[in-house]
Amino acid sequence: MSLQPAPPSRVFMELVPWANLGRENNSISALEAQPVGSRPHVAKAHPGAREVHVSGSAEVSASPDRAQVAVRVSSTKEAAAEAKKSVCRRLDYITQSLQQQGLQAENVAVTKDIRRVENAYHMEAEVCITFTEFGKMQNICNFLVEKLDSSVVINPPEFYHTPGSVENLRRQACLVAVENAWRKAQEVCDLVGQTLGKPLLIKEEETKEWEGQIDDQLSRLPGSLTVQQKIKSATLHAASKVFITFEVKGKEKKKKHL
Numbered sequence: 001m002s003l004q005p006a007p008p009s010r011v012f013m014e015l016v017p018w019a020n021l022g023r024e025n026n027s028i029s030a031l032e033a034q035p036v037g038s039r040p041h042v043a044k045a046h047p048g049a050r051e052v053h054v055s056g057s058a059e060v061s062a063s064p065d066r067a068q069v070a071v072r073v074s075s076t077k078e079a080a081a082e083a084k085k086s087v088c089r090r091l092d093y094i095t096q097s098l099q100q101q102g103l104q105a106e107n108v109a110v111t112k113d114i115r116r117v118e119n120a121y122h123m124e125a126e127v128c129i130t131f132t133e134f135g136k137m138q139n140i141c142n143f144l145v146e147k148l149d150s151s152v153v154i155n156p157p158e159f160y161h162t163p164g165s166v167e168n169l170r171r172q173a174c175l176v177a178v179e180n181a182w183r184k185a186q187e188v189c190d191l192v193g194q195t196l197g198k199p200l201l202i203k204e205e206e207t208k209e210w211e212g213q214i215d216d217q218l219s220r221l222p223g224s225l226t227v228q229q230k231i232k233s234a235t236l237h238a239a240s241k242v243f244i245t246f247e248v249k250g251k252e253k254k255k256k257h258l
Helices: 080-100 134-147 165-191 227-234
Strands: 011-014 051-062 066-077 108-117 120-131 152-154 158-160 194-211 236-250
Touching: 051 165, 051 194, 066 080, 066 134, 080 108, 080 120, 080 134, 120 134, 134 152, 134 227, 158 227, 165 194, 165 236
Parallel strands: none
Antiparallel strands: 011 051, 051 236, 066 120, 066 152, 066 158, 108 120, 194 236
16 A cells, blocks of 8 residues: 655744734735635634644654564374474474574474374474564574475565554654654744744644555565565555644844843
């Protein structure tokens, strides 16, 4: 899902006090001249208040912070004990290698299954490894491929985000959008010789989240994606657009000391 380009930001500013709008040649501001349905969101005006209305947008992204690799070991023997022995020997080697590489036990899950296949016994074990360091993940996978035979299958890594990542990213996008709007209002006030006051209204008008996309042809080919392409595909994006009304104050005049 791609993000549509945001429309140009609009700034509405009225520096004439609201109480005096009817006193200066019965003139009205551009904001008042707009139809009610097309006016931007504004805070309730107070007599004598001066305001600046700005919109701000932001887009942020976060790469996946977890990866899971499944390693499968299998053996088929006429005797159940022989099948178990064959699998357990290689399974012990894998778990010991992971410990030597500094992986914690809580990041390694092992399951075992044995069943009859015609006149033989087939045993299969799966080791699910969760990684937080992708460089270490690649080194360990390469090491296991070199040291173990073809009966050990190492599946490509699956990348994902920890719970709460979407909400954290959405919140970050909103905060950056608010900061961008504040900076814009600050620059406008500096330009016209005024002082930016406190915010009177902050409203998030739009928010979007989506995952990174890759070429459709590549996504249809199993095993065709590289590690970097998988990371890009699992990257989260979030966008936010806000509308803020700030109070505007006049510049304070410095008193001359006699």
